[in-house]
Amino acid sequence: MASERERLHNLFPDLDFDPEQLRNRYRQERDRRLRNDGESQYIETEGEYAHYADDDPYVEPGYERDPLDLRLDVVVIGAGFSGLMTGARLKERGIDNFRIIESGGNFGGTWYWNRYPGAQCDIESYCYLPLLEETGYMPKEKYSYAPEIYEHVKRVGKYFDLEDRAVFRTRVTQVKWLEDEAVWQVSTHRNDKIRSRFVIQATGPANRPKLPGIPGIRSFHGKSFHTSRWDYDYTGGDHNGGLTRLSDKRIAVIGTGATAIQCVPFLGEYAKELYVFQRTPSSVDLRGNKPTDATWYKTLEPGWQRKRRENFAATLTGQNLGEDLVADGWTDIARRILLSLRNRDTDGEALDMEELALRSEIADFQKMNEIRGRVDETVNQPHAAEALKPWYRQFCKRPTFNDEYLETFNREKVYLIDVADAKGVERITETAVIANGVEYEVDCIIYATGFEITTDAHRRVDFDTIGCGGLSLYDHWRDGFRTLHGLSSHGFPNWFTIGINQNAFSPNMTAMFDDQAMHVSYVIDEVKRRGKRSIEVSAEAEETWVQEIIRLAGTGPLSFLNDCTPGYYNREGTASQGTRQNTGYAPGINVFNDLLKDWREKGNLEGMVLN
């Protein structure tokens, strides 16, 4: 049997790097950043920190209204893309007696809150913006900026006549199943009296800002805010820049994820001094945005958007052996793997899983070598360049795409402060950020520290959901999510959720939300059509689905995640059995959608009990 080195040489005779050296480097870099406190290093945005989440800089303060008294068919909680799509799909089925309750001042969710300068979606707009065919809208560019997305959100709301169904600036405080009446009682902070037959929770995966538990964080006397609550009164300007009020300000940015990559170029341009505190560098690939070719767009045949989304998903999961329609930085590694398989010359030897894994790893190393090479080509200062190189596999963290970020570090008065060895910023005082023992006096701290995406499910919403027998949803999920298809749980009749756990995960979230919205509205329609009071997942069907999710997650994704540098993808390096239970449906969104379609076509609502 060939040794590993011989095998490597046989498969890749022209390799110009040593994979083992890279593996070692990746391990060292991961270990440098691993912390004992894992996810508990973050503090909840409540109590004295609540304003980081509760402040809404995009509306006039002081809004009051009379409490509502409503009896509804459906309450949808959340008016981001998932709630919006749910409203749209309910409408399509003729279900009209519903409300969408939302804490923000308009539709949009992520795109309502995230208005920081440069905010942009890095998923291609033709895949990401939903209902392009229905609304007849042509995106301006391949990658849309936040204002265009926000406008599209409102366009969809108008198209489906959802504005009258929306209850904005209202926070749900409790959802409780009243068994005798078979209805949900939905309480809000505005004392509304709402009874609804069905509840659909569409609160989104990135709705709650996350704060690092840096000692002294409360003591800072200057200005501070989270990127999802951008204060343009303080910075001046708008999404396109013009942050002129920063010309005499020293700014600290904490965090260098997908958000920071987009706003740092603007801060670098306008701030008097900018300090970027980086624990782990992002992989920053080319953006290469371009205007939409209107002639091409006109040639697209009906049904093109679903096909394009499916093509994107299939390419990402290695299920597309044909044309890669999106062909961008997301699908690059998949293209490389495919090419490597096409050029395979191993004397008719069958491809085994080990070889496939090795080919994938080599494609990843090559991709990341290019990403690191790009840093050297762009950043003049060797220390900064070295620190900006990411040493991990591309999908260990959310890949980013930007053509201005790296160059920002060539500006005078922009300083990269590498805090990897200290595993983060050390301390915050009344006037300064302290890192590596050095005090950086600043006027403003901007937290680009992300969202509570994988932390405890209850932490991510303000309210409890009480089902049959007074059971809290979060007690039911204490040891991990328990659902059928990621959409509903035993003990919670007429209750559904749109989300990312135990169903097919895709980075193109609007696609997954839309398919879930279609499915849930079908189930609700069936209950109504069949003249039943309620529907509930059976305990057996729920358990079977949980075990299926765990089985399909196998050990592959888990060991991949454990080798990764810490971050929210691997629960700060603590990915475990529980992580497998909370993952998506491993074969991917296209296979999952086929499964749901088959389930609907069978027509017996398998695994669910009607009453």
Ligand code: NDP
């Ligand atoms: P992330 O969670 O990706 O990044 C948070 C950043 O804060 C990381 O760089 C993290 O470092 C850093 N950090 C946390 N604690 C400390 C500390 N104590 N000291 C120093 N640094 C610290 O948040 P983002 O807002 O950037 O992105 C969140 C998600 O939002 C993305 O993953 C993506 O899903 C979505 N998004 C999507 C965009 C799009 O184009 N579609 C654009 C922007 C966001 P470390 O990595 O070391 O933990």
